[in-house]
Amino acid sequence: MRHEVAALLGVTMHTMLALNRLVKAFGGHRAVDGLTCAIPAGRITGVIGPNGAGKTTLFNLVAGAMKPTSGEILFEGRPIGGRRADQVFRAGIGRTFQIPRPFPAMTVLENVMLAPPAQAGESFWRNWLRPGQVRAQERAVREQALHWLDFVGLAGLAQQPARVLSGGQRKLLELARVMVAQPRLVLLDEPGAGVNPALLDVIVDRIAALHRQGTSFLVIEHNMDLVASLCDPVLVMAQGRLLAQGRAGEVLRDARVVEAYLGEGA
Numbered sequence: 001m002r003h004e005v006a007a008l009l010g011v012t013m014h015t016m017l018a019l020n021r022l023v024k025a026f027g028g029h030r031a032v033d034g035l036t037c038a039i040p041a042g043r044i045t046g047v048i049g050p051n052g053a054g055k056t057t058l059f060n061l062v063a064g065a066m067k068p069t070s071g072e073i074l075f076e077g078r079p080i081g082g083r084r085a086d087q088v089f090r091a092g093i094g095r096t097f098q099i100p101r102p103f104p105a106m107t108v109l110e111n112v113m114l115a116p117p118a119q120a121g122e123s124f125w126r127n128w129l130r131p132g133q134v135r136a137q138e139r140a141v142r143e144q145a146l147h148w149l150d151f152v153g154l155a156g157l158a159q160q161p162a163r164v165l166s167g168g169q170r171k172l173l174e175l176a177r178v179m180v181a182q183p184r185l186v187l188l189d190e191p192g193a194g195v196n197p198a199l200l201d202v203i204v205d206r207i208a209a210l211h212r213q214g215t216s217f218l219v220i221e222h223n224m225d226l227v228a229s230l231c232d233p234v235l236v237m238a239q240g241r242l243l244a245q246g247r248a249g250e251v252l253r254d255a256r257v258v259e260a261y262l263g264e265g266a
């Protein structure tokens with residue numbers, strides 16, 4: 001069965017995420033309407049499209065925040081459609097949100113340390129029986145968190161409460177938080193939204209560095225300069241469907257894509 005689906009989609013070993021006739025209906029409205037596409041491994045794939053095209057709903061389906069009405073989602077060949085968010089996270093898919101909401105009173109470091117799943121310290125009995133193991137694990141988590149804070153340039157703010165961070169710094173905090181779990185695929189929801197130009201360069205640079213180190217990305221973005229500089233390929237969604245795909249320069253010249261965006265403003 002899996003092989004039949006793979007053949008149908010043209011899925012190869014280099015496909016990271018395959019969507020097969022994916023549907024999400026809200027009442028009579030299909031926010032995602034029979035979406036079929038293959039997202040390649042080792043790339044930064046952009047997802048663009050006018051408001052209401054279904055991009056965020058697609059992320060919610062892949063990340064396990066919503067269950068599909070029908071259709072399939074395969075991650076590295078394994079079905080994940082309908083799995084819970086924590087299961088998808090443990091399977092190797094991380095996600096950042098359009099509007100990050102860190103715990104404001106906790107320090108920047110503590111916010112990042114919250115990320116890894118299934119820490120030994122979470123179990124009362126393990127805490128009691130094996131305190132040494134718990135302490136060693138906490139040290140490792142702290143080191144990892146500091147490593148990723150350093151990577152995104154926030155190490156100097158590690159002991160500050162998260163509420164002092166600007167919008168762009170919160171995006172960087174989210175990136176550090178997600179990377180602690182070492183996901184193979186990261187879903188970024190508008191990494192450029194509400195970020196000042198200087199920090200935007202930092203965000204783009206850090207995503208590109210992670211990509212060079214082997215992380216794959218799926219990125220929703222409205223900033224077309226950012227899409228053009230970072231994403232290849234680019235998928236264009238409109239009305240819950242795949243309208244076009246290709247390199248940024250190609251799809252942005254596609255008459256159907258131009259019309260979809262112009263129609264939005266009409």
Ligand SMILES: Nc1ncnc2c1ncn2[C@@H]1O[C@H](COP(=O)(O)OP(=O)(O)OP(=O)(O)O)[C@@H](O)[C@H]1O
Pocket residue numbers: 026030031049050051052053054055056057058
């Ligand atoms: N929980 C929900 N209940 C009902 N309708 C919803 C829900 N979530 C999304 N929709 C509808 O589904 C459609 C797609 O919304 P979605 O947020 O996925 O689009 P989008 O492409 O992410 O838009 P934007 O670029 O504005 O963020 C919209 O018509 C929206 O109103």
